[in-house]
Structures are given as C-alpha cells and as structure tokens.
Amino acid sequence: MNKAFNVLLAPDSFKGSLSAIQFCEIATQVIQSIHPDSQVISRPMSDGGEGFVDSFVFAGLAEKQTLWASNALGRKTKAQFAWQPETQTAMIEMAQASGLPGIRHEERNPLQTHTYGTGQMIQAAIALGAKKIILGLGGSATNDGGAGALQALGIPLLDDKGKEINLGGQALRQIKQIGDIPAELLDIEWELACDVTNPLLGDEGATAIFGPQKGVTEHNFEALESGLANWAQVIEEHTGRQVAEIPGAGAAGGMAAGFIGLLEAKVTPGFDILNQNLKIESLLQEHSIDWIVTGEGRIDTQTRFGKLPMRIAELGLKHQVPTIGICGSLQCAPQDLPEFKALFSIINSPMHEIDAFQKTPELLHDTLSSVFNLIG
Helix, strand or coil: CCCCCEEEECCCCECCCECHHHHHHHHHHHHHHHCCCCEEEECCCCCCCCCHHHHHHHCCCCEEEEEEEECCCCCEEEEEEEEECCCCEEEEECHHHHEHHHCCHHHCCCCCCCCHHHHHHHHHHHHCCCCEEEEECCCECCCCCCHHHHHHCCCCEECCCCCECCCCHHHHHHCCEECCCCHHHHCCEEEEECCCCCCCCCCCCHHHHHCHHHCCCCCCHHHHHHHHHHHHHHHHHHHCCCCCCCCCCCHHHHHHHHHHHHHCCEEECHHHHHHHHHCHHHHHHHCCCCEEEEEEEEECHHHHCCCHHHHHHHHHHHCCCCEEEEEEEECCCHHHCCCCCEEEECCCCCCCHHHHHHCHHHHHHHHHHHHHHHCC
16 A cells, blocks of 8 residues: 655756646646655745746745846846735846846857846836845856846946946956946845855856856956956945955856845855745755655765755755655766765656756656656
C-alpha cells in the first residue's frame, strides 16, 4: 500500500528549459499519481533572477502587473512585476526587461545594452505608490552599472559639457557629474535581491566574471572596465560612497553599485527575501513535512556556496526533513553535499544539450517517478 506523504516542492528554475512553476506542476502530478493521498505544497523559488516575480505571485503574496518596456537594446518588450498593494511593495525582476533572454545571441554587446527598461518598470511601480522596491538582480544582458535605469528614473548623468550621456556600457566613461536626484526616489526603501558577492571591478568583478556571457571580449573589455571605474569614481564624488569594493556591487553588470551608490540600496540574498516572505520554515513546522524536493539546472561543488538548493537543504537539515536534489547536470558526488538525502540528474543517457533542453519536462517526470516509487 502506497504511503501518503507531506511534500514541500521548493525548486529554482532550470534556466532556459523549465521554470520553477513548471517543475512544481510536473512534480505534483507525479507524486499524487503514485501516492494519491499525499499533500504537496509548491513554493517555486528564485535567487533574484528568473522566476523571482512568479515566486511571490504563485504563493498568493502579490498580484502581477504588466507593462511594455524597453529591452536591453531598446526594443519594446512585455514585462511584469509583482505588487503588494497593502504594503506598497513592488518586486521587480530586472531580467524581465534587461535580461539575456530578450536578445539574440549574436546581438550581445555590452557596449550597447542598457538597463533603461528596468527603470521604466520601477517608474511604473512608483506610479502605483511604491514605498519599497525589491529589485531582483540576475540574468542581465548589461554592463552599464545600472546607469540606464537611473536615467529612466530621472537622475541626470552628464558629460563634461553638461549633456546627458547616451545609453549602454560604452557611455560610462563619459560621465563627469550627476544631477539632482528626485526626492521621491530617496523616500523609497530599496532592497537588492542578489546572491553573488562579486565587487564591481577587477578579476572578480562584473566585467571579468559575468561579462563573457554578455558579449565581453578582449576588444571591448577595457572600455567597459574603465567605464565602470569612472562610474564608481563619479558616484563617490557625488555622494561620498565608495561602491567599488562592496560585496555584491558587481551584480547584474554593476547595477547593484549604481543603486547602492545613489539610492542607498541594501543587498540581501534572494533566498533570504523569499524565505522571509514565503515563510518556508513555518511550512516545515506547521505541515509536518516528510520530504523536500528542490533543484536547479546544475548541481556541483559550487552549490555549497549559497546556491538556492543548498539553502533549502540546510533548512531541511535544521528541521530534520530529508531533502532530495534534482538537476539537469550533476557535477559532484553525493558525499560532496551531505546536506542532501539524495541527488539525481534527470539525464538518463548520453544526449546532446539541445535534446536535453527540449526533453527536460519528460526527463524530470521520469526521474521523479523513479524517486517516488522508490521511497513509497
């Protein structure tokens, strides 16, 4: 006779192939088909990148707002953010407007890409009356230090002739002064959801570490790096804040640095924000959870360093609930991550990456079926 379990699903997305919500839908169907009397609680998660807005909306904590905004190259794109009218709080995922998925691979050029559209999203939230804005950083196509977004919010960024600079990473070297910051922006509480600790500049900085996937090459690296360095210097001259070495300042192409420097934003790990709002620990205590299932596209030795599945597994360990990790690519041995009860890759045979991406829902279904038949 099959047992009835209380299962908490708390995955991140499998970037490019499966959203966290889709993971939860597939897992719920599998578990309830094998263990019909089981209770399945779904909490799709995000570290601040893809799926950040959906995490709040799916949990019933916010309503979705939709608008047209500029993508990273200035084309119109449909973007969404989460809105809590009772707390006047907006949760904004910068990648919705300024992310890599919105532009073709051959278009990736951080000299040109910008965050102006994210500023338009923020402006829409302010128009609703936002008193607090949580900005999810991750998946950006940009290296403009957040300058484009700040310009969209009405902050003048001026060259040596007092003219507004252009958009894109290439323009950061032209900034000589910052105009008056609108008072309404300084009245808002700014929180940046960010799981990286990289500084703005240097070998571990925005351009060096995150730039290559956005189109940074040996030919444009110096222009971009020196642009961010100039941006940091001008921010310090205007506000007295030294942003270059702040942990996390390099997130989203240095967007964190711009918002920390000019708007006094604070950086908080994306998981901590979701854990606080979605009350994951309360769920573990109140529902006598038997199993936690989490995962993301890749689990490896870096998972230990604050990645979302590890944070979930640590909560499970704290409350003595076994955690199962599911991924596309498993690049470590189970003993490397003893916080997990078990780790499974959905790839069941050698296959091309494109095939794996296309078959992810089917492969996840089959893997979860095997897992829950085993533990039944």
